[in-house]
Amino acid sequence: MTVPLSEPIRLAVDCMGGDHGPSVTLPACRAFLEKHPGAELLLVGQPEALTAAAGWSRCRVVPASEVVTMDDPIDVALRRKRDSSMRVAIQQLKAGRDGEPVQAHACVSAGNTGALMAVAKVLLKTLExxxxxxxxxxxxxxxGRFTTVLDLGANVDSSAQNLLQFAVMGSALVAAVEGIEEPSVGLLNIGEEAIKGSEVIKQAGELLRAAGSAGHLNFFGNVEGNDIYKGTTDLVVCDGFVGNVMLKTSEGLATMMGNFIKEEFGRNLLTKLLAVLALPVLKAFKHRVDHRRFNGAALLGLRGLVFKSHGAADAVAFENALARAYDAARNRLLDRVHDRIVATLQAQASDAGDNATPAVAQAA
Known part of the structure; x- marks a missing residue:
């Protein structure tokens, strides 16, 4: 799907998903529309819950009678709740059976991550x-910038070929959203040396180095956990188990540090007075580490753009997720992922010749 730059970017929003539903998603949508005059929204959910949006310009309500809760099993979301706001929102990314165009260029949901990935994969399928x-x-x-990390939990076990694909998809994402045409790629490992790591990581390193030598990736090499926050590379690739542990550990550490600072400044009258003097510095620090600024994870590799907001997101965080989805659609992320993965895997298959793995040969 190619989105002409002159065409309004239309987002399908699962307004019922997450911990808070319309009480957060609707204010976020209103704020987003005010800042993005070139955007349109499809507000998906139970009509009676979306009455506050009646009369909004550049908006249309798409009814859905059911809601996927945060603790619903995946099979419930897939097979029982076929008219859920999550499923209907994702369906807006599919072309009609009679050749009708897609209704939306990207979808945003704060719903159950496992359910969102499963439903999106079933409805949209993966890219070739x-x-x-x-x-x-x-x-x-x-x-002062950002490090993009993937995978953050979609795949517990990943092969070397999967990690190569993650690197290519992630590079397209950074190029589209951050404007860095050749982002540097690091492979997360327990050391910088090529001989370190599991067999899968070593094999992935070989594939990534070959792709880098061929000019399909800007591969930096192995990086360690602290390199993520140093900004050593623009993109860090890992399997979903490691990535999810890294993310949750980081969130826990940030919360603990914030609480420590509050406790120390609140110990007595003197420290409270010092807190008042330090207020500008504390506000600046809070802004730099505010997780709401980084909300909106991309589900890469699908035949449609799906973005996942944190389930507990407030209106500011959800608005940022909408903005990331908008930027991805406006900058043709799907086309970039497709072009990069095809070029990389075809080159890999050509280099391997008759010895190419079945996965590579099929992709080529």
Missing amino acids: GIDRPAIAAVVPNAT
Whole structure:
């Protein structure tokens, strides 16, 4: 799907998903529309819950009678709740059976992550050459910019070929959303040396180095966990198990540090007075580490753009997820992923010749 730059970017929003539903998603949508005059929204959900949006310009309500809760099993979302706001929102990314165009260019939901990935994969399928979708998100780094990390939990076990695909998809994401045409790629490992890591990581390193030598990736090499926050590379690739543990550990550490600072400044009258003096510095620090600024994880590898907001997101965080989806659609992320993965895997198959793996040969 190619989105002409002159065409309004239309987002399908699962207004019922997440911990808070319309009480958060609707204010976020209103704020987003005010800042993005070139955007249109499809507000998906139970009509009676979306009455506050009646009369909004550049909006249309798409009814859905059911809601996927945060603790619904995946099979419930897939097979029982066929008219859920999540499923109906994703369906807006599909072309009609009689050749009708897609209704939306991207979808945003704060709903159950497992259910969202499963429903999106079933409805949209994966791009040719992609074995598994991956979840990609950004974290702040010491350079004042962001580091994009994937996979963050979609795949517990990943092959070397999967990690190569993640690198290609992630590179397209960074190029589209951050404007870095040749982002540097690091492979997360327990050391910088090529001989370190599991057999899968070593094999992935070989594939990534070959792709880098061929000019299809800007591969930096192995990186360690602290490099994510140093900003050593624009993109860090890992399997979903490691990525999810890294993300949750980081969130826990940030929360703990914030609580420590509050406790120390609240110990007595003197420290409270010092807190008042330090208020501008504390506000600046809070802004730099505010997780709401980085909300909106991309589900890469699908035949449609799906973005996942944190389930507990407030209106500011959800608005940022909408903005990331908008930027991805406006900058043709799907086309970029497709072009990069095809070029990389075809080159890999050509280099391998008759010895190419079945996955590579099929993708080519």
